[in-house]
Amino acid sequence: EAGVTQSPTHLIKTRGQQATLRCSPISGHTSVYWYQQALGLGLQFLLWYDEGEERNRGNFPPRFSGRQFPNYSSELNVNALELEDSALYLCASSLVSNEKLFFGSGTQLSVL
């Protein structure tokens, strides 16, 4: 069974640009989560989607947004990129909301 897949693996952008990150959950999982992990830091909760709806968001500005598609895959968009947005963005999925999340390998976003 395939795990959570994320693309691209690496993304390099310049300040002010927009970034789009993609995630495919484990088959059968309807909940998708996005976390930000800055270098050397812990995981900060960004967004939670379930059944196509945004269920909760963390303490991040509105330029961080996303959506979940009918096939439960998800997209994270970051507008007006800032240097401090450079981080590993991790997507996870679960069968039961907020229990036993399975993570992808992440997208390393570098903002120059």
Next chain:
Amino acid sequence: GESVGLHLPTLSVQEGDNSIINCAYSNSASDYFIWYKQESGKGPQFIIDIRSNMDKRQGQRVTVLLNKTVKHLSLQIAATQPGDSAVYFCAENANYGGSQGNLIFGKGTKLSVKP
């Protein structure tokens, strides 16, 4: 979100010894806890979870202990191996206020296993 320093707490153990990684959680209303292992360049990997109606749960070579009185969680790894070297995170399901429903992660502990 939580603020975490650049220097992770580090636990260094000898191969074959037992390891104990500790975690203090923040909310007495949290009812679900989970441990993850993160190796360099990879996403976090599920190790073991426990609900608040339990004090102890065992897996393969791992045991999680929950002390609700002092809001403390620990992960015990038996016969630690070099492949156990990683950063370990605890997380709680903080079902309250603005954090309803999402897992809140701790700061992480780096485990180094000496051969």
